Structure formats: structure tokens, C-alpha cells
Amino acid sequence: MNCPSLTRRTFIAEVTAAGAALALAPRSAAATTPAPEFRSSWQLMPDRPWAGSEFWTNPMQDWRVAGGRLECFKAAPARNVHVLTRALAPGAGTLTMSVRVGCVGDSAITAGKGAAGFSIGVQGPLQEYRNNLIFGTGLELGLRAKGELFLGRGAQALAKPVALAGLASVELRVALDSPASGSSGRVKLSAHDPANGRLLAELERTDLPANALVGNLALAANFGVAAAGPAAKMKSPPVETGRWWFADWRIAGTKVSSHPDRAFGPLFFNQYTLHARTLKMTVQLPPLGARDEQRVRLQVQRNGAWTTAAEAQIDPAARTARFRVTDWNDDVDTPYRVAYTLRTTDGAATEHGLTGTVRRDPADQRSVAVADISCNAHYAFPNSAAAANVAKVNPDLIAFTGDQYYESTGGYGVDRSGGDASLLDVLRKWVMHGWTWRDVLRDRPSISIPDDHDVYHGNLWGEGGAVAPGADGAAESKGGYKMTADFVNAVHRMQTSHHPDSPAQPGKQGITGYYGPLTYGRVSFAILADRQYKSAPDGKVPPTNTGRADHVRDPNFDPKSADLPGLDLLGAPQVEFLRSWTKDWNGADMKAAISQTIFTAMATHHGRDDDYLRADYDTNAWPQTARNVAVRELRRVFAFHLAGDQHLPAVVHYGVDTHRDGVVAFASPAVNNLYSRRFKPDASGKVIGDFRDSFGHPLTVLACANPKETFRTGVLEAEMDKSAGYGLVRFDKVARTITIECWPLLADPTQRGTQFPGWPVVVSQLDNYARKVVAQLPKLEIRGMTRPVLEVIEEATGETLYMLRLPGTTWTPPVFAPGAYTIRVTEPETGKRHETRGVAAKAENATVLRIEV
Numbered sequence: 124m125n126c127p128s129l130t131r132r133t134f135i136a137e138v139t140a141a142g143a144a145l146a147l148a149p150r151s152a153a154a155t156t157p158a159p160e161f162r163s164s165w166q167l168m169p170d171r172p173w174a175g176s177e178f179w180t181n182p183m184q185d186w187r188v189a190g191g192r193l194e195c196f197k198a199a200p201a202r203n204v205h206v207l208t209r210a211l212a213p214g215a216g217t218l219t220m221s222v223r224v225g226c227v228g229d230s231a232i233t234a235g236k237g238a239a240g241f242s243i244g245v246q247g248p249l250q251e252y253r254n255n256l257i258f259g260t261g262l263e264l265g266l267r268a269k270g271e272l273f274l275g276r277g278a279q280a281l282a283k284p285v286a287l288a289g290l291a292s293v294e295l296r297v298a299l300d301s302p303a304s305g306s307s308g309r310v311k312l313s314a315h316d317p318a319n320g321r322l323l324a325e326l327e328r329t330d331l332p333a334n335a336l337v338g339n340l341a342l343a344a345n346f347g348v349a350a351a352g353p354a355a356k357m358k359s360p361p362v363e364t365g366r367w368w369f370a371d372w373r374i375a376g377t378k379v380s381s382h383p384d385r386a387f388g389p390l391f392f393n394q395y396t397l398h399a400r401t402l403k404m405t406v407q408l409p410p411l412g413a414r415d416e417q418r419v420r421l422q423v424q425r426n427g428a429w430t431t432a433a434e435a436q437i438d439p440a441a442r443t444a445r446f447r448v449t450d451w452n453d454d455v456d457t458p459y460r461v462a463y464t465l466r467t468t469d470g471a472a473t474e475h476g477l478t479g480t481v482r483r484d485p486a487d488q489r490s491v492a493v494a495d496i497s498c499n500a501h502y503a504f505p506n507s508a509a510a511a512n513v514a515k516v517n518p519d520l521i522a523f524t525g526d527q528y529y530e531s532t533g534g535y536g537v538d539r540s541g542g543d544a545s546l547l548d549v550l551r552k553w554v555m556h557g558w559t560w561r562d563v564l565r566d567r568p569s570i571s572i573p574d575d576h577d578v579y580h581g582n583l584w585g586e587g588g589a590v591a592p593g594a595d596g597a598a599e600s601k602g603g604y605k606m607t608a609d610f611v612n613a614v615h616r617m618q619t620s621h622h623p624d625s626p627a628q629p630g631k632q633g634i635t636g637y638y639g640p641l642t643y644g645r646v647s648f649a650i651l652a653d654r655q656y657k658s659a660p661d662g663k664v665p666p667t668n669t670g671r672a673d674h675v676r677d678p679n680f681d682p683k684s685a686d687l688p689g690l691d692l693l694g695a696p697q698v699e700f701l702r703s704w705t706k707d708w709n710g711a712d713m714k715a716a717i718s719q720t721i722f723t724a725m726a727t728h729h730g731r732d733d734d735y736l737r738a739d740y741d742t743n744a745w746p747q748t749a750r751n752v753a754v755r756e757l758r759r760v761f762a763f764h765l766a767g768d769q770h771l772p773a774v775v776h777y778g779v780d781t782h783r784d785g786v787v788a789f790a791s792p793a794v795n796n797l798y799s800r801r802f803k804p805d806a807s808g809k810v811i812g813d814f815r816d817s818f819g820h821p822l823t824v825l826a827c828a829n830p831k832e833t834f835r836t837g838v839l840e841a842e843m844d845k846s847a848g849y850g851l852v853r854f855d856k857v858a859r860t861i862t863i864e865c866w867p868l869l870a871d872p873t874q875r876g877t878q879f880p881g882w883p884v885v886v887s888q889l890d891n892y893a894r895k896v897v898a899q900l901p902k903l904e905i906r907g908m909t910r911p912v913l914e915v916i917e918e919a920t921g922e923t924l925y926m927l928r929l930p931g932t933t934w935t936p937p938v939f940a941p942g943a944y945t946i947r948v949t950e951p952e953t954g955k956r957h958e959t960r961g962v963a964a965k966a967e968n969a970t971v972l973r974i975e976v
């Protein structure tokens with residue numbers, strides 16, 4: 124299907140942040156080129172929760188467009204809506220602004236409660252418009268339902284009675300005149316009868332500091348401090364709250380800057396993967412209404428024209444559109460456009476497009492780079508520098524390894540009620556993640572695995588989807604999910620539905636699985652879910668007597684006492700997947716696993732008080748036997764392990780029986796660190812070398828960036844002190860090396876010497892099974908294959924010792940015990956296969972085995 128004609132439509136491309144930065148007006152421009160008057164257009168919008176691309180509502184679930192007005196239908200403090208496309212610029216100038224307000228239900232205002240009005244010059248600590256949305260405060264002025272105009276808050280606030288006389292709505296007007304500097308900014312607030320413009324009352328201040336009259340413009344439904352918001356710890360008297368509607372918001376003046384590029388939505392962001400010539404893409408949309416268009420199109424450019432390759436219905440819970448296109452030509456870069464038509468109630472249509480490129484599979488590229496990004500507590504939202512720096516290193520693939528947001532993200536706490544309010548609550552947090560990364564996601568594949576906080580858990584022992592007993596945090600360690608299956612599955616669709624098809628069957632409660640394979644750039648990845656099937660400790664392991672079943676403090680704790688039969692880490696079906704994945708080398712030279720956390724217990728000290736913990740059952744060092752099963756599968760194919768979770772950047776070499784006989788793993792830094800962990804194994808300060816982890820596994824630390832002991836107070840400075848940042852893993856398929864890079868949050872990755880001390884770390888592919896070699900098989904000389912895959916099978920046990928794509932056609936396979944082995948050589952791409960049995964391993968082996976296929 125061809126793209127509909129755009130002649131009668133407006134086409135709006137979702138612009139990039141890079142473009143937005145270029146489009147920013149110079150600081151002095153506001154006074155010389157005033158923005159055109161802004162008018163809200165809710166009167167033309169169908170009923171729906173989303174306020175439109177020019178607005179951001181706090182929080183999303185409390186707002187809706189209804190009957191042509193914007194309503195905040197929850198009576199609660201500090202609800203607000205920011206306009207994204209206008210701001211108060213620095214410098215001298217004017218602002219005139221008006222809005223009509225009333226109480227939801229259209230009763231007389233005096234029958235309502237709370238207050239409604241404006242926040243002007245809303246600024247957060249980073250003085251950036253998206254940071255202002257979440258962390259900003261501004262000058263508050265408006266109307267109290269009891270019949271009072273007010274201007275400012277605290278001791279300097281002005282207030283004046285206003286006769287509302289049964290009015291169901293009032294027009295509030297603001298006139299501001301600001302000097303370039305100093306403290307003589309003037310603002311006048313007036314209330315008018317909307318029917319005839321009659322002045323009801325007015326208030327004025329003439330002492331406003333000019334530097335406070337810069338930043339975002341917002342409407343507020345009730346003021347005060349949100350119960351669980353970023354400023355909740357501030358002392359704030361309880362405020363009366365009501366439910367308010369707003370209409371016809373107008374903004375003009377010479378101090379107003381225009382930012383059409385900041386409009387956000389309806390195509391918020393997207394993620395895609397390319398695997399086995401199948402493209403899967405998930406597009407995240409806002410909560411639309413029943414009368415909005417329900418279909419989204421994926422279009423590709425062929426012969427210069429946009430052709431619709433797939434259409435998808437919007438998922439009513441996850442608000443995603445999901446595309447799956449088979450027989451995708453992965454040899455060429457393919458520009459694409461996601462298209463969606465937004466209609467107003469008067470019949471006008473606006474075509475929105477999100478454009479990007481599905482990159483060709485970098486199969487012939489020598490090195491494939493994977494960004495490892497995890498744990499974003501959003502203190503420095505929108506983390507513009509980190510996103511720009513990740514774009515600079517230009518990864519081939521991005522792996523979001525969990526905690527894409529936290530319960531506290533965006534303020535307003537967490538809605539656990541179930542149902543749509545919970546879905547909108549998590550959508551808002553997820554969209555903040557997408558807002559940060561959208562420009563690096565549109566042009567490269569990415570995967571995203573939810574960790575505990577993504578499903579509103581402090582810790583998650585999923586037990587295959589069981590129902591968690593009770594709803595309090597302490598019950599987490601009894602296992603299962605606290606949120607409903609519908610909620611968890613919607614999160615899984617938001618984050619993982621663009622992954623290659625998963626072999627996972629739905630678990631308990633119908634909770635979906637997402638583990639599975641991804642082969643890209645001739646690196647074969649196993650995407651793992653290491654929380655979802657894990658056994659819970661509480662009621663199974665010896666009592667901890669600490670008040671927390673997962674935290675062991677007893678210095679005499681014997682970790683063997685917790686290694687009990689029947690305990691799962693990955694669960695039997697996922698282990699079965701992992702086994703089949705180890706056998707599948709089709710199109711792959713190297714292998715790696717991606718999961719939420721590392722399979723060792725490295726951190727010794729936890730949390731704000733830097734508590735020493737003897738052991739923590741949240742780590743995947745436990746259950747030990749199940750952990751060793753997983754590590755043995757990974758080392759069998761020399762698979763590197765990428766993870767997040769720890770907030771303690773580290774490269775570790777796992778041991779199973781001895782040091783370094785397992786695979787090498789990278790725990791990436793937190794993007795913004797909520798909870799600090801440290802590795803302080805003894806008083807010596809030594810952190811590099813051989814250790815035992817707290818569950819008894821051999822552990823070799825190759826690099827570690829402990830957070831500082833205390834943190835500076837500035838937002839960005841604190842994150843730098845907390846070792847916040849991101850990582851990158853390069854798979855060199857020619858040298859067969861893996862290079863692990865790790866940057867502090869604000870470091871410029873294009874400059875030398877900017878990584879955390881100790882990085883980059885370079886390991887060889889064979890380091891991922893660096894067991895002591897005691898014998899060798901004959902030197903293999905293989906003819907008739909160009910890229911042979913070698914499988915060495917120990918005949919005494921029938922077990923595959925290891926499997927590896929050979930770097931060439933000659934190689935001398937090492938083994939770890941003398942004896943007889945079967946040598947199987949295959950080439951999965953051509954189906955060629957050869958097997959030699961009874962090959963003897965010897966300590967000194969000078970023989971040659973010629974294999975002719």
C-alpha cells in the first residue's frame with residue numbers, strides 16, 4: 124500500500140534531540156522574535172488520557188481530555204501540566220497568559236476544593252526543559268475554590284478575596300513584565316467572568332527576581348508537594364485539593380520562546396531487532412482514546428517511495444504497536460518511517476512520522492559493539508549528556524539490562540492498584556526512559572530486559588510467575604510477583620516484544636517469558652531472564668534472623684547450608700533453551716549472554732549506610748548448584764556475560780571449581796545510581812585479583828569502580844561520585860577478543876583516558892573457559908570448510924566439553940583430562956558435518972588429524 128497522499132494533511136516528523144539542540148534560539152532572541160501566540164486545542168481533541176504532543180502531564184494517570192477540556196480528575200497535591208513547545212526565555216520581555224478553569228462536575232467553584240492556576244518559570248536543578256518537568260519549581264499563582272486569589276507561596280504570598288458568586292468557571296489572566304536582571308519583575312494576576320470578561324479581582328507583585336522568570340510554563344491543579352514526589356521530604360503544610368478542568372490556555376509575549384521541536388508524541392519512541400532476516404519493531408504510543416485511530420503503519424523506502432510494509436493495531440494495555448516482517452533484506456541499510464494519523468474532532472488529520480534506519484546486519488564488520496546500559500534512577504533526567512555520548516560511541520546494538528526506571532521515577536510514587544491507572548503510571552516512567560534514549564534507538568537494534576524495579580519490586584524471585592503473598596516489601600523474599608499478571612505482561616510487551624521470538628511458554632498466572640536468541644553481526648546472544656524463574660529464599664534457606672530473609676549478617680554463615688536441592692536460577696525450560704542455544708552456531712563466530720545481573724556475589728557493602736552483608740540472596744551466586752549449571756553452559760561455548768543491576772561497575776571472571784574456569788562478565792554502571800554497593804573484601808584496599816564470593820564461588824576481579832565514600836550535593840556531581848555511567852563491549856571476531864569499556868556518566872568517550880580507572884579490559888574469547896589445560900588433541904587440519912565449528916565430546920561422559928567456531932581451518936584443541944574424545948566438525952551455514960571418534964588426548968601431542976569434508 125502506498126503512503127496516503129499528504130496534500131491535504133500536515134506531516135509532522137518526530138524530530139531528533141540533536142536537531143532540537145540546533146534549533147534552540149540564542150539567549151537574546153526571545154525579545155527580538157516573539158513566539159507566535161500559543162493556544163491549547165483540547166476543544167478539538169477526542170476524549171482520552173493523553174493531553175497531546177505539546178503537553179506533559181504529572182502524573183499521566185490523573186489527567187484526561189474530556190468534553191474538549193483538560194481535566195485533572197484526581198484531587199491530590201501538585202498535579203500539573205507543562206507546555207513543551209513554549210518557555211520563558213532569559214532576558215527582558217513580557218508574558219501574557221490566560222486559561223479558563225472550573226471544577227470537574229461543573230459545580231459552582233465555591234462548592235469545590237483546592238486551587239488551580241499557573242506555575243511560571245519552572246526550573247529544576249539542571250535547568251533543562253525535561254528536567255524542569257519532573258524536578259522544577261516555579262512561581263505559583265492562581266485561584267482557591269474558597270474564593271481567593273493568591274500570588275506566590277510561603278511568607279511572601281499575597282492573597283485577596285474574589286467574589287465567585289456561583290460561577291462555574293473563571294478566566295485567570297497573567298501579565299508579566301521582566302527586566303533582564305535585578306529584582307523588579309512585575310506580575311499581575313486577575314480573575315474574570317468568562318461570560319463577559321468582567322474583572323473579579325486582581326493581585327500584583329513588583330519585586331520578582333528576573334532569574335526566577337525563566338523556564339517552563341505549567342498549569343497546576345492544586346499546589347503543594349506530591350506525597351511521593353521528588354520534593355516529598357520538604358516540609359510542606361497539607362493543602363486542600365479538588366478536581367479541576369482547564370480550557371483555552373493562551374500564551375504570548377516577547378519573553379516567550381517557541382520550541383515546536385520539543386513536541387512529544389504520538390510516536391514516543393521505538394525499538395527494533397533484526398535476527399534471522401526477521402525485523403521486529405515495537406513503537407511506544409501515548410494513551411489514546413476510543414475515537415483515535417487505532418492502527419500504526421511501518422513504511423519503508425523502496426525506489427524513492429514510502430511503501431507500507433506492515434500495519435499493527437495499538438495494544439490497549441501497553442499502548443504499543445508491534446511489527447514483525449519476515450524475509451527482511453539485512454544486506455542493506457533500510458530507511459523506515461512509522462506513520463500514524465492523528466485526527467481532531469473537526470475531521471482534520473495530521474500525519475505523524477517517526478523516521479530511522481534499520482541498519483544492515485554488520486556480519487562482515489570486524490568488531491561488533493554492544494552498549495550495556497542499566498539502572499536509571501532518573502536523578503539527572505533526561506541524562507542528555509549520557510545519551511549524546513552513547514550516540515558518539517555509535518554502538519551496533521544496545522542492551523538495556525534492567526531497571527530502565529524505578530518506582531520513584533518521575534515522582535508521584537507508584538500506583539499498585541492494578542488496572543489502567545497502574546498501566547499509565549508505568550507507561551509514564553517507561554516513556555521517560557524512551558525520551559532519554561529515543562534518538563540512539565531509532566537507528567540501531569536494541570534489547571531491553573526488565574529487572575525487578577521494572578515490575579515494581581525491590582527484589583524479584585519470580586518463581587515462574589507465582590503470586591507473591593502479601594503486598595509489602597518484606598514478602599518479596601517469599602517469591603512471586605506483587606503486581607497483576609496483566610500489568611507484568613504489559614511491561615513485558617513494552618520492553619521485550621521487539622525481541623526475536625521467544626521459545627518461553629507462559630508461566631504461572633499466564634505471565635509471559637522473553638528469554639531467547641539474538642544473532643547479530645555474527646555474534647550469537649542468549650537473552651536471559653535471571654529473575655523470573657528464580658527460587659525465593661524465604662522459607663527455604665536457613666533463617667537469617669536479620670528481619671530480612673534475603674540478607675545474611677551472621678559472620679559464621681556457611682553458604683553450603685543454603686545450597687539446597689530443587690532450587691532454581693534459570694528454571695528447567697530456560698536451561699533447556701540455553702543448551703539448545705549452545706549448539707546453534709548458525710551465522711555466529713562468538714557467543715554472549717545478556718541478563719539482568721552477574722552470576723556471582725561480589726559486593727560486600729550495601730546501601731546508604733555502607734552495611735557489610737555476609738551474603739545476599741538477591742545475587743545470582745545463589746542458588747549455587749543452579750548457578751553452576753548456568754555458568755557451565757556458558758563456558759561450554761566461551762560466552763561472555765553482559766549484565767547490569769549491581770550499580771558497581773566491574774569485570775569479573777567466574778570460577779566454578781577453581782578460579783577462572785568460568786566465563787568473564789561485565790556489570791555495567793548505573794546510569795543514575797539509586798543504591799550504592801561496594802567491593803571492600805578486606806582492609807587492604809585491594810580489589811583486583813582472586814577472591815571467594817560470599818556464596819563460596821571462586822571469583823577473580825579484573826576491574827572495579829567502587830563509588831566514593833561520600834557524594835557531593837550537586838545532581839551530576841553526586842552521580843559521578845556514585846560511579847554512574849554506562850559500558851560498551853566490543854566483540855572482535857578476527858582477533859577473537861572482547862574489549863570491555865566503561866565510562867563515567869559525563870566523560871567524553873571520544874577523548875583518551877576518560878574511562879573509569881582500570882578500563883578498558885581486554886580478554887580473549889578462550890578466557891571464557893580458562894580451565895587448566897592438561898592434555899591436547901591432535902592438531903586438526905580441516906579441508907572442505909571455510910568456517911568450521913568444532914565440538915569436542917568427552918566419550919567417558921558423552922558430554923560436549925566445548926563448542927567453538929574456529930578462527931581458521933587448523934587448530935589444536937586443548938582438553939582438561941586425558942582420555943578419548945569425539946571430534947565433530949560442522950558448518951551450519953552449509954550443512955557440512957564430519958565426526959571422528961576415539962581421538963586420544965595426550966599431554967604432549969604432536970599428531971595431526973586431517974579432516975576432509
Ligand SMILES: [Fe+2]
Nearest residue numbers: 498526768769
Ligand atoms: Fe538497579
